[in-house]
Amino acid sequence: MSRLGALGAALFTALGAVPVFAQEIIGQPTDWGLGFQPAMSPIKVQMHDFHNMLLFIITGIVLLVLVLLLFVILRFREGKNREPSRTTHNTLVEIVWTTIPVLILVIIAIPSFRLLYASDRVPESAITVKATGLQWYWNYEYEHPELGNFAFDSFMLTDEEAAEANLPRLLGVDQEMVVPVGTNVRVLVTAGDVLHAFAVPAFGVKVDAVPGRLNETWFRADQPGLYFGQCSELCGTAHAYMPIQIRAVPQEEYDAWLNEMAEQYAAAPAPAQATQLADARSVQ
Numbered sequence: 001m002s003r004l005g006a007l008g009a010a011l012f013t014a015l016g017a018v019p020v021f022a023q024e025i026i027g028q029p030t031d032w033g034l035g036f037q038p039a040m041s042p043i044k045v046q047m048h049d050f051h052n053m054l055l056f057i058i059t060g061i062v063l064l065v066l067v068l069l070l071f072v073i074l075r076f077r078e079g080k081n082r083e084p085s086r087t088t089h090n091t092l093v094e095i096v097w098t099t100i101p102v103l104i105l106v107i108i109a110i111p112s113f114r115l116l117y118a119s120d121r122v123p124e125s126a127i128t129v130k131a132t133g134l135q136w137y138w139n140y141e142y143e144h145p146e147l148g149n150f151a152f153d154s155f156m157l158t159d160e161e162a163a164e165a166n167l168p169r170l171l172g173v174d175q176e177m178v179v180p181v182g183t184n185v186r187v188l189v190t191a192g193d194v195l196h197a198f199a200v201p202a203f204g205v206k207v208d209a210v211p212g213r214l215n216e217t218w219f220r221a222d223q224p225g226l227y228f229g230q231c232s233e234l235c236g237t238a239h240a241y242m243p244i245q246i247r248a249v250p251q252e253e254y255d256a257w258l259n260e261m262a263e264q265y266a267a268a269p270a271p272a273q274a275t276q277l278a279d280a281r282s283v284q
């Protein structure tokens with residue numbers, strides 16, 4: 001955790017604003033939360049660093065402008081400067097105030113592009129999950145030919161169900177996506193009806209789900225726990241009610257979960273609505 005993050009966490013603890021849910025919940029908004037959710041994947045760590053770098057640059061610029069303003073106000077005030085200079089041109093100053101901002105932009109652009117490509121390029125991944133956005137729920141498809149591929153739908157819990165399951169309201173789902181901790185997970189993202197977006201802040205993941213297209217992203221959960229995200233593309237009346245719940249668990253637990261899910265879902269007819277809708281569209 002960055003120093004700023006640690007400071008924030010300490011502040012929330014002091015304010016007593018720690019979420020009341022199970023401790024395993026890592027990726028979710030907190031009361032009085034400032035800044036980002038904790039960074040729990042390599043890409044999100046880089047995003048925090050980039051964000052902090054930008055803040056330092058902006059702070060420096062603001063302070064510089066403040067100092068210049070104060071200097072001008074005091075040094076050239078009427079009492080001290082009765083006869084104003086008629087100077088209108090200074091080549092050196094003009095070159096300086098053009099090149100320095102250009103340099104600052106270059107300094108920002110290099111890490112910005114580096115991060116953009118790092119998040120876009122999917123490294124060697126042990127697991128591929130296809131997430132399909134539908135009005136208004138998610139369908140997750142796991143490819144494990146040896147077990148029989150399986151897919152399942154993930155619906156938001158009602159307020160009562162969420163309270164009972166000790167999950168945050170409007171974020172908890174009935175059937176969560178599970179991934180092994182410390183493993184690269186490739187996520188293929190698409191939609192079955194309209195535009196959706198697959199977004200999990202703690203992993204630094206946000207990618208559009210487009211009907212008829214397959215987008216790709218990846219993450220690696222650094223810590224076991226529960227992470228939440230939401231659909232991030234206006235997709236209709238229940239746009240706010242199709243959360244994403246991801247549980248990162250140790251490999252053995254993941255294997256056990258896989259077997260259980262394969263038993264339960266692999267026999268069921270393939271990803272019901274999602275595939276049918278996608279097929280129907282590609283025929284049109």
Ligand SMILES: [Cu+2]
Pocket residue numbers: 133134195196197231232233234235239242
């Ligand atoms: Cu949506």
